[in-house]
Amino acid sequence: MADFPTRPDEVDAVWLEARLADAGVLDGARIVKVEWQSIGTGQVGDTARFSLTYDRPAPLAPASVAAKFPSSDPTSRQTAASFSLYKREVNFYRDVAGLIDMRVPRAYAALLDDNGCDFVLLFEDLGPCEAGNQLSGCGIDQARDALRQAAALHAATLDHPVLDSEWLQTDPQASAMLRALYPQAQAIFRERYADALDPALMAICDELDECADLWFDRKPARRSFLHGDFRLDNMLFGIRDGQEPIALVDWQTAAVGCGLTDIGYFMGCGIGSGLRRPHEAALLDLYCAEMTRRGVAMTRDEIMDDYRIGALHGVSTAVFSSAFVVRTERGDANFLSMARGACELALEHNSLGALKRRMENA
Template structure:
């Protein structure tokens, strides 16, 4: 796999390559590869192929047995492949063009062959983003949520993470409570007594908190943060494209919004513009046809979702 013949067949099947043949391939490892391998491929053709990509990005399973086992247990590879196969074309958030998405569920082997988004650059979780970039992220998020807002058929997609799934929710609660004492030991001195009490109580009541959410639900990214975003530059690229769909699910969309607003901006910017960003998201939902989701409800949901 991944030789010239393979790339030729894949790109022809994807409808972007006619008579040309891939004759040379150069490979470059990209990303940290915590849950899988990301490789950029530079392709040379035997003749001009104006519709075919000069470079593509491949995603493959991790070579580490533990990572592969975890991915199979939590179905992360399956979810990302499923997103590109079944969901991406039904929502309106910018994602890389997908030339191939395939998986062997028995072995966990998978391949995604995607558009190379460079010269766009990855967002930086540590330094934060500008207000303009955050506003763009809210617009894109509405493009993900609105098209299938309240769509009951999402509950029937077996591989799609469901918000009320008992087993993964119990795992999350257990992990939270296991990590909480170490978090307090390291950072507790920087927090108020009220914040510490809230964190302790939240861990104990997390399952009740999750059960308190009710539809309408939508397609939710699940990890909507800067490290999973590619921003365009002066050299080119889409204004914003979102990647890493390994924990995509069916649940309250406001969770994505709260997660991003809470950790995407520098603290002074968030404090100054938090409501502006939330209003941008709500207005974008309404502009895309979402009805019956009043601003007061959005704000109340946001306040609860900040615990996410």
């Protein structure tokens, strides 16, 4: 059993005070009152905001903090544990956040039990802010801010030793499970959404299922640290009441791979085709310029195949996640939105053809 809280109602002033004191932000102040409320729309984790009252003025002490816990839903919780999602997020804050200047919340505590199912993250509250919303979309300035953040992550971690950390290595058992379950996931996806997704787009999903081994066997020429779920629901805009433009949260699917996987994912299932199509070239040029400014020279022509293939990450994520997390009305809308945008990008850019050519020449 974990020796830390794993639900919001288990958090008390004593535990919070100890964590914040360790972080050096209390300056001797004592917490005399704690109130909490649920926030966020996560599928595999539960998040809450804790409002704090102190016994004296403490300039560095936060008026509120955010905390993340395992999902209260048994299906989502078991899925997350099976694929080490909680382990990855905790270790991101422990080992990677300090290496990058991408804006992420400061972590006051990052604790994980040996079972991989129980964890707690305590971090700074970045509100007031606007939570990104997959279904509402975003504006072009927010898309630009996101791509600048992606470059901050990918350039700083390119070929970095942290990529060889034990917790980032592929688990053969989990990988085999993913391959074995993928056809079942596609069958569930097709049954649920065949009437809602254009047949030409569902055909992309079917074809990716047919060549899933190519998808799972691909190897990047150079590696960076990936967010893995780089879309609007995992972004906060106008943080700290507009003092900063953006922050990235939800690192449960962090991985090692080609940075363009995050970019293809974001441009497809992240922002949707309505925003992508008129701005695609300029946004890709912006990412390349940011990477080049950070010491990793690249041009749009050089990245296009990686970008095309990266879009398929949105297809596979929508298909697999929709089958194996708790089903909700918002979740259905979310997965459809992701699949639609990713499949449209994949269809327009022949992503499956690019994947097949890449693997034939591997």
